[in-house]
Amino acid sequence: MIIVSITGPSMPAALSQMAASRRYADMFELRLDLIERPKIDQLIAHSRRPIIATCRSVRQGGAFGGSKVLRSRTLEEAANLGAQYIDIEYDANSLVIKRHNDSSGPKVILSRHYVDSAPRDVRRLFWRMLETGADILKLAYYAHDAADIRYAIEFLRLAAREKRKAVAIAMGVAGEATRILYRKFGGWATFAAPESGKAAAQGQLTARTLRLLYRAHALSRSTKIFGVIGNPLGQSRGIFVHNPLFKTSQVDAVYCRFQVKDLSAFMRYVSSHLAGFSVTIPHKRAVMRFLDVIDKSSLAIGAVNTVVRRHEKLYGTNTDASGALDAIEEVTVICGKRMLVLGAGGAARAIAFAAKERGAEVYVANRTGRKAKRLASELGLRAVPLEEVQKVQYDVVVNATSVGMVPNPMNSLVPKNVLRGKIVFDAVYNPPLTRLLQDAKSVGATVIPGTRMYANQAALQFKLYTRTKVRKERIRRLVEKVGD
Ligand code: NAP
DSSP states (O other): OEEEEEOOSSHHHHHHHHHHHGGGOSEEEEETTTSSSOOHHHHHHHHOSOEEEEOOBGGGTSSBOSOHHHHHHHHHHHHHTTOSEEEEETTSOHHHHHHHHHSSSSEEEEEEEOSSSOOSOHHHHHHHHHHTTOSEEEEEEEOSSGGGGHHHHHHHHHHHHTTOEEEEEEESGGGHHHHHOTTTTTOSOEEEBSSTTOOSSTTOOBHHIIIIISOGGGOOTTOEEEEEEESOOTTOOHHHHHHHHHHHTTOOEEEEEEEOSOHHHHHHHTGGGEEEEEEOTTOTTGGGGGOSEEOHHHHHHTOOOEEEEETTEEEEEOHHHHHHHHHHHTTSOOTTOEEEEEOOSHHHHHHHHHHHHTTOEEEEEOSSHHHHHHHHHHHTOEEOOGGGGGGSOOSEEEEOSSTTOTTOTTOOSSOGGGTTTOEEEEOOOSSSSOHHHHHHHHTTOEEEOHHHHHHHHHHHHHHHHHSOOOOHHHHHHHHHHHTO
């Protein structure tokens, strides 16, 4: 069930939130602590969905500063007016909980919120909450890292074992997956925002996103989980590519974002739930030590961007390299060409390695010169100082640095005169037409945007994840649509 939290703050705003999100909502939660002078009867009459009445205290992350008695009275009023569920906080008087449990009135959701941390002992908490006899048990806490979602998974596992309805949500960006995967882990429902910018809690997704992008309502225990791990993940487009592809290819899978700071903790506590994942900055190299098998090219590149689980073994590979080179080879044959690669990070390593493999003469230049020298000596390439790139003639110029990426899209490392008549490829895909590519176009060069590389590498990943082929044009359209 997708429950939409109605937050107001005014009555007209609350009513319009209901109207805007009704088609995506199975139920509404009235946040009576956030709506000013709520007219509960009007809200219920307008809802056309079952109602949860909630009056969250300041201590539990809400805005209600009154006494417990007043809070209880507000909920009683909502119950009398027809709310089907009332949210009672864990610290409420046990007699109040018992009275509501015993009554034939609304069902009780017993909730426990940790505003800025995870529960210290999730099992103990679960058993204590269970003892109250409440109909539905709800845990919400703050996740600082994706590894923290394990507490929500554990809470739901215990509830399923005891055949109890439960909700477990990790708030914050790092907990996002728990809002999507509730059905996968046996949860009763998830909570969603009515519109963007109207979230009742940190990291809350809109009901529309949950339903249309993630199809959260249609996932089940057998759904395979994929995702991207990295930090930060703001630029990541994988969710907008893989989820629509799963849908059209009728693959029972979902792709989520996992904001991972502590890679060891994630691999230990969460990765076993995933059937595969993409790896981005800063974990492409570090992830290698957790894998069972790594292919030869990825070992030589020294970075893995794709991990798949096969028969309980983790296989690592790198789709960046062929993603980029295939994009360039759509316009020219690489063998025998002179190529300048700007950068000495993960993408530059992958591209330079693959270009040499395909017969190019590769030059590398980087802001930190010693890194370019090291890369050149490791892979058998030539290093040139960044200030001297004009001195050599190239056929292909590749930007594999983050220069030109939002929020600084007007930056470029290469003077226009170096680009005249060349083939210019930019690995940066946000924006799709970077300053470098604009300059290149203006002097008659052939340009290849980073979205091409992204689409190629995503197509390879999708095939590895699902053993299903998709047309590159379809992926390209999805990638370019995100940039609109
Ligand atoms: P990385 O490992 O962090 O390397 C970053 C590179 O950018 C380094 O060479 C760094 O130079 C250079 N750099 C950063 N800021 C700079 C500045 N202000 N001036 C000059 N050089 C600067 O990152 P990565 O994984 O290689 O990614 C690089 C870019 O490729 C990113 O924009 C990423 O989004 C893009 N990418 C695209 C795709 C795709 O599918 N299209 C796939 C992978 C990556 P120093 O060594 O001096 O720090």
